[in-house]
Amino acid sequence: MNEAILAVVILLPILGGVLVPLLPFKNRTQMMVYTEGLVLLNSALALAMLFHRPEGSFVLFRFTSDLTLSFHVDGMGTVFAAIVSLLWPLCVLYAFEYMEHEKHEKIFFMFYVITFGVTLGIALAEDVVTMYCFYEMLTLVTLPLIMHTLTREAVLASRTYLYYSLGGAAFAFIGVIFILIYGKTPNFTPGGVLDLAAVGDRVNILLLIYVLCFMGFSVKAAMWPFSSWLPQAGVAPTPVTALLHAVAVVKAGAFAVMRVTYFSFGPDFVRGTWAQHVVMALAIFTIVYGCSRAVKETHIKRRLAWSTVSNLSYILFGAAIMTPLGLVGALSHMVAHAVMKICSFLCAGAVICKTGREYVHQLDGFGRKMPKVFAAFTVAGLALMGVPGLCGFVSKWQLVRAAVESRDPLAYIGVAALMISALLTAIYMLTIVVRAFFPRKDFDYDTIRDVKDPGWKMLLPFAIFVIAIVAIGLHSRPLIQGLESIAAQLP
């Protein structure tokens, strides 16, 4: 396939998105058809492109002779691009029903669609500069989405998000510079590009820079101590929280971390040094910290957001193991978490959008009134806990396998942290489920008479996600084999 398609899938949604508020739609349906059509078309193109990967790379623009915006598909990019392309149309569909009563719908969909292109840009970036550029752009185009409701909290949340993200990028930038200067090439190469001869005796400095870079990129992945923006950003409309703050944006952070770890600095360079221990310890701490905060939180979306904080650090933990298996673990959790967290977020969104209830203690008896939504929520919750047979177990297994094989005592502690986190996950997810399905015996169902399942546009995504959770859980082999083949490229 022609390499130009790489640029097409990125630019099409960006340009098409800009057109959303400009085109003269007669009514909402037309706008919906246009938006969904655009996203579907782009997803189809992207998936087709992923199936017939173009070998070469495409240079969109040259800043200077050695700084380019260029795109290339490799295994890791495929994983992220595929996740994004599969989820986006579904979430747009869901957003149609969700956004019905919100204002400035066109602006919302404009940025929502643009974000699609930018995220693909991160996934398909060939070199570290391109990724950095799209990473920065992602911050910017998602900002209006968080601000969307324009309430005071929304503005505050978006500001926090911006400061954290740009700040993280500023530190990540230092790492980017080092890769440019000490790397043989800025392009992502499995096993890293560092020119060890040029590094000479500056190993410790470089490790410090690696830590800064790791922490910088993991700001978007909400690693402690940079995690508080994520729960705050929960004020955004749920399609945003679900897609961006459970998948696209936060995974972009994790993805970038994996890129710089495995493809730029190189796992061999960092493994076994103090830098690895620092980043791994932070990830491990976040795993437990996020869960504990989730248990404490009573706002349903914020609770899920804290859960995301913890789960993203699973991915970072996988990345920090710095073995091929660790990469498999991280990528598999990236896939698994995408499905299960988006599912649970959409459920929460359905509840909030259809009933206006936002706190856990208001959900008594909902299981009977919204059986489909809460069935999906239960499945997602069990998957998050890591019940075997659902996708969460698969990824957790891979992560832990990597940790155990690494024979690093700190990684063992990480395994223990994963288990603690699983327990806490059980606590914060199942308390909701129990409440919803088994209300107190004197519970009066008349108080929730208005509650009922949402329409098909919301239910269809649920059904698909639940099927995906179970399917990946029961038949993980193709996925894991695919990921292993990616990791096999590492030297």
Add this chain to the structure above:
Amino acid sequence: MEFVQNFPFFSILLSLFSGPLCSVIGGKAARRVNLAVITVVGAMSAAVLSFTICSGEAYVYLMGHFPAPWGNEIRVGVLEALMALFFCVVMFLSMVGGSLERALEIEAEKENLYYVMVNLLLSSLLALIYTNDLFTAYVFVEINTISACGLIMIRQNGRTIEAATRYMIMSLLGSGLLLLGICFLYDLTGHLLMSNIKEQVQILHGTGDYHIPLLVTVSLMSVGIAIKSALYPFHAWLPDAYGYSTLSSAAILSSLVSKGYIFLLVKIFYRVIGFDIVRDSKIVNILFAFGVVGMIMGSVSAIKEGNIRRMIAYSSVAQIGYIYMGFGIGTTAGVIASLYHILSHAATKSLLFVAASGITDASGDSTSFFDLTGAGYRNKLAGVAFTVGSLSMVGFPMFSGFISKLLFAQAAVDSAYYKMLPALIALALSTILNAVYFMKTVIRIYTPVDREEVQRRGFRKVTFVDQKAKSAALVCFIVLNMALGLCSEPVVRLLREGLSLFA
């Protein structure tokens, strides 16, 4: 000798003599003359630039064909021509962008005086760029100071008078130190012509004689210029001067005047003392330290500021810090980065000033943050321009600020340990701080307010048609900024080439 080689001399003279001319004609005519002069000078600089690029070397031009030390010399290379051209472009756009404010804020009968000052300023800038004579440089530094005071004072209110006085005092202090330095040098070497001084200084350095006096001289001149260009902690005069003067003054002052001094400092480092000696004298380390501190402290002050104009002014303090930090790194790469930042900051800062005025126009001329809410919707172009400027300041890819950040970081990575880490971390921190106040403003101007509230307070919508000149200037600034961000390579190449011809 080609005819074009005369152009630098012509452009200095032209702008110098058009000054007195303006004093005798009316305001409107003076404005036309001024714009024409800037255009012509710009065109001539462009011609000189292309000539020097083609010839690939710098040339010395003897004024009136008298050889030194009796005559006066100017020296022209790629770097000088590029700077001259760029200064003209920014000045032209600033003048165009600020025309509306000038009409409102300057008394009609004094308008021609304003152009006198602007023309003198231009001539002094050009002279600072081109001259090869240290004393000439000093003379034009003083002309520069006085005309800058005029630019500040022309808008008559209490604040500007106070600001101008402060500026005057600080500037004269700086000039005094500079003059002391020049005297010492003259004493040590017996020359005023830069190339001659350099020869002598090299000899002195070789023998090791007069080590301390030389050090003192370099420090005096560096500190003098640092004061004049508002390096932290000598920045106290700056926020008021930029914050309350009329728009085109603020834009010109912030983006050109301080840069002229800095260019002079580069010249002193490279052409008078020799960069190796400067580096060995450790004076760069001091500049580095102040630069780094300035990067942080300027931004911190900007965050605390509630007035958008003063906020942008404080941001200049931080940006000047960047430039000195680049010098302080002490490598050619660092100086290149600083030179690039001179261009990038000039393009961005004037853009921000003009855009900010567009925003305040749509908010009842209030500069306080609270009133700016939703201004991005009332003046769309200014909103976009402000966003572009802010993103550039934050170092967002595609805009000029990103390239300077990149160059600074690359220069820092190749420097010594004890400079690399502070420089990199200061860069990162400063990015965050920039983000805090600039993006806060961007979010603020895009936060909608009720329609009633807007009507009650009488905020009007500003469209493209209302302010043609300003809008055109804004568009040009945006293009300039993005051009610097997207096609930086030729510029950087020119800078590198120019710097190699410089010494």
Add this chain to the structure above:
Amino acid sequence: MDAWILLPVILPVLAGVILLLSLAFEKRKNGREQPDREPDEARLRSLHRYVIAVLAVSGVLALAVSFSGEHSVTLFELLKGIPVYFHVDDISRLFAAAISVVWLAVAFYSFVYMKHEGKEQRFYGFYLIVYGVLMALSFSGNLVTMYLFYEVTTLTSMPLVLHNGSREAIMAALKYLFYSMCGAYLGLFGIFFLYKYCDTLTFTAGGTLNLELAQGNVTILLIAVFGMLVGFGAKAGMLPLHAWLPAAHPVAPSPASAVLSGVIAKAGVLAIIRVVFYVVGPDFLRGTWVQTAWMTLTLLTVFMGSMMAFREPVFKKRLAYSTVSQVSYILFGLSVLSPVGMTGALLHVVFHMVIKCALFLTAGIFIFQCGETRVEQFRGIGKQMPKTFWCYTFASLALIGIPPASGFISKWYLAQGALEAGVGVFGIVGPAVLLVSALLTAGYLLPITTSGFFPGGIVKHGKAEEHGTGAAVDRNEQKDDGKAANLEPPLAMLLPLAVLAALAILLGLFPNPLIGFAGKIAASVM
């Protein structure tokens, strides 16, 4: 492929799911919610028939599977190299058979009992599902499959605990859930390590640990195994994760308490047996600090459980503590890692299952008939329900271990195992603690019998309906008019109790087949 061995798993699970789904659909059809609509008699009868039919058929199937030779089936690969794999071996047989019998008996009993709890359909739905899952747990052929069904057991049995929907019930259910989960994750932690250091996770008598690989990683492996012991011990009520038991039992309906205590707690025992004797191998643990710690924990639990039971006035809670203590007898038997001890442990699994179910059923009868939950209320009650009380007494004697009742046999083997095993000071301390605990057991069970039959005064108990469930009324003040009412429960309740009580004695009188079977298992793994 012997896929049919999954029938006893699939049949009850499907049947249970159908019950729950039909419940949900019915509720939606009715539109408006009626929280506790009284189901009519005919409907209830058909529900009972359905449940009993399913349980009987699947029970027969389970026995058929168990005793028709070796079977195994691989369903699909859950993860690469880790299939969902079922295999029937002797341990599976023992557990499947015992569980089936007890489950059926308790089901009969619950038909009457559950009338006063309501929401029968939901109860039976989960009751059937849990049965299926327990069968799957018994038949699991590798560690991950077992872990899978262990988790599912927890999840599906939780609704049984919170059945009555009171605040305490919900809290207790959550407590049960989280303790079990915590244990399960500790187990999972170990599984991860065993996966790395074992040749296979498929259960193999004697263990599959690859000692070459383990060389140099013994410490982490021991930690992992210890974690598994503690973790799976949570369900078995072993210290330090025992606290859910006393919380869950008083609030759960009595049939649920009976199976929870009698059967589901044994799931933890099963898991520990599988881990220690079929994956890690007893030789690896023998003589290590893990064995010492494990023995210490079990003995502590035995003693502490009895002490707590002795002090506890609420009858069901007392029984719960008793379970804590008794299940740790089993674990102690396992922990000495000797064939005789393990024989005793396996015997005690069966005996305790029968006895404890019987005891909880009596507790249920007290509640159902009189609404009485505290032991001091039981004075004189033996006169009004002698049959029930005799059953209670027999079961108690069996639990204390008075010869020739069943408990005696198992305890004899346990003590002998401890003495023989060569575990140093524990060889003496262990039997001593068991003895003291037996005395305490007598101390907390027998006074009820004595005061029940010999109240030392005239005490009459009323029917539960007359004074409301659970209300404590001073019986002495009741009017003394005529004969005390006969409080004997209906036959459907009494019969299962009698059967279980009889089994408790009979198994002690004719223990040889069972001892042989358990001995065979023990010999195969050591």
